[in-house]
Amino acid sequence: MAASTVTETRETDLLASVPDGLFIGGEWRAATGDRTLRVFDPATGRVVKTIADASPEDGKAALDAAVAAADDWAKTPARERAEILRRAFDLLQERKEDFALLMTIEMGKPLAEARGEVGYGGEFLRWFSEETARVQGRYGANPEGTGRMIVSQHPVGPCFLITPWNFPLAMATRKIAPALAAGCTVVIKPAELTPLTTLYFAKLLQDAGLPAGVVNVFTTSTSGAVSEPIIRDPRLRKLSFTGSTSVGQRLLEQAAQGVLRTSMELGGNAPFVVFEDADLDKAVDGAMLAKFRNIGQACTAANRFIVHRSVAEEFANRVTERVQAMRIGRGTEDGVQIGPLIDDKAVAKAEELVGDAIERGATLRTGGQRPDGDDTLSAGTFYEPTVITDVQAGSDILREEIFGPVLAIVPFDTEDDAVRIANDTEYGLVSYVFTESLSRGQRMIDRLETGMMGLNVGVVSNAAAPFGGWKMSGLGREGGAEGIHEYLQTKYTLTANPYS
Numbered sequence: 001m002a003a004s005t006v007t008e009t010r011e012t013d014l015l016a017s018v019p020d021g022l023f024i025g026g027e028w029r030a031a032t033g034d035r036t037l038r039v040f041d042p043a044t045g046r047v048v049k050t051i052a053d054a055s056p057e058d059g060k061a062a063l064d065a066a067v068a069a070a071d072d073w074a075k076t077p078a079r080e081r082a083e084i085l086r087r088a089f090d091l092l093q094e095r096k097e098d099f100a101l102l103m104t105i106e107m108g109k110p111l112a113e114a115r116g117e118v119g120y121g122g123e124f125l126r127w128f129s130e131e132t133a134r135v136q137g138r139y140g141a142n143p144e145g146t147g148r149m150i151v152s153q154h155p156v157g158p159c160f161l162i163t164p165w166n167f168p169l170a171m172a173t174r175k176i177a178p179a180l181a182a183g184c185t186v187v188i189k190p191a192e193l194t195p196l197t198t199l200y201f202a203k204l205l206q207d208a209g210l211p212a213g214v215v216n217v218f219t220t221s222t223s224g225a226v227s228e229p230i231i232r233d234p235r236l237r238k239l240s241f242t243g244s245t246s247v248g249q250r251l252l253e254q255a256a257q258g259v260l261r262t263s264m265e266l267g268g269n270a271p272f273v274v275f276e277d278a279d280l281d282k283a284v285d286g287a288m289l290a291k292f293r294n295i296g297q298a299c300t301a302a303n304r305f306i307v308h309r310s311v312a313e314e315f316a317n318r319v320t321e322r323v324q325a326m327r328i329g330r331g332t333e334d335g336v337q338i339g340p341l342i343d344d345k346a347v348a349k350a351e352e353l354v355g356d357a358i359e360r361g362a363t364l365r366t367g368g369q370r371p372d373g374d375d376t377l378s379a380g381t382f383y384e385p386t387v388i389t390d391v392q393a394g395s396d397i398l399r400e401e402i403f404g405p406v407l408a409i410v411p412f413d414t415e416d417d418a419v420r421i422a423n424d425t426e427y428g429l430v431s432y433v434f435t436e437s438l439s440r441g442q443r444m445i446d447r448l449e450t451g452m453m454g455l456n457v458g459v460v461s462n463a464a465a466p467f468g469g470w471k472m473s474g475l476g477r478e479g480g481a482e483g484i485h486e487y488l489q490t491k492y493t494l495t496a497n498p499y500s
Helices: 008-017 056-075 078-094 096-107 111-134 170-182 196-207 223-232 245-256 280-296 309-324 344-359 415-423 438-447 480-485
Strands: 022-024 027-029 036-040 047-052 138-141 147-155 159-162 186-189 215-217 238-242 261-265 270-274 302-308 363-366 386-389 406-412 430-434 452-455 488-496
Touching: 008 096, 022 056, 022 196, 047 196, 056 147, 056 186, 056 215, 056 223, 078 096, 078 111, 078 170, 078 196, 096 111, 096 196, 111 170, 111 480, 159 170, 159 223, 170 186, 170 196, 170 238, 170 480, 186 223, 196 215, 223 245, 238 245, 245 261, 270 280, 270 415, 280 302, 280 309, 280 406, 280 430, 302 309, 302 415, 309 363, 309 386, 309 406, 344 363, 344 386, 344 406, 406 415, 415 438, 430 438, 438 452
Parallel strands: 159 186, 159 238, 186 215, 238 261, 270 302, 270 430, 302 406, 386 406, 430 452
Antiparallel strands: 022 027, 022 215, 036 047, 138 147, 147 488, 363 386
């Protein structure tokens, strides 16, 4: 379906169909004290819906429900769990236009990209529906011949899932699907800025036949106050978080008390390395995807473009031409490629990082400010797609995650220089390398300190692949065959020798 301008009536009808309560024990309920929070459209600044604002008591009730449902769900045959996930996948395909529009309204991404997220997020439901019945153990004699070893896998138990605002559907499905496949019950807390998609997804899970209490959702404006008691509750056995490294560190400290299993998908500072032998057509196409997908608001977004000096000027000219042609606007409008950033703080951060780089000697090629002279954009949190070149060592933009549509280019001279610059960060989520040399590509796999790498491609995420980073970018993996094991625990049993 081609992108088109969405009518106000369609938006109104969709928003009215999204639940506004907490989803606990299979029921929708108001928050304690009828507390509410407002959800905004970042493109217009207007309130789009008022929803329940959970208290610590509500958080406890959500965990109570997950604990109560845990035994029955763990005993549910794998095939039944798989079929529920598959029904959820099918329903998501039927409702993909509604989910795409809802994400565009509450997060701001262009509608075409939101449709892409529905496809990507749905794949986790399909993938883990298939993995559900493939959990395996092993059996065999011990080396001494005195007994038989049985190694089995079991659900880890009730899980607490905390998702970010930038991919509100995909981050929910990427955590919920493997948990349910493994036989775990969950409490999920979506981000305050983009909670509507998760609420709407919970409604879909109800329609898919998920038993009450298996998935519980609360929304809140006081995340720390509600989340900490859940994390410290001895009944909780698993914490999965996607967000900033600083918040992840605090959550790990809280999780240490209960020695919880943890999965942490944290910050990134992705290098995008273009060697002198790169196919520049591929590199420029890859750069546009790696940088401007989701308006640059992705942990996998390329942060530092490390380009060989011999091709740096041509690369800069090409990407600048492409960036200048990008259309800015509300994501529901025809042809829009750059929507708003999530809030004013995100715009201020982009302005600060670009300003610092220019003060240190970088050259601004295009963008670098809020859109000027367009009244239709003045109410939203928009920032022009930007290209800066000759970024100097020590610039803040080389150390901090940008999370905005800013493409910053650093020249290099040798392969060793490229590796040194790429690895000069505390983060290690993903890297991108463009070269036509097979041997160089293999060396980069070995030398770059990241949990994922794109070789001559600008997007790496796939439900069938393990997603996760090294160093300060996190712990554990989501997706792939590895993803379900984050929600399983191993038991070894020794039985007596049957022949003795």
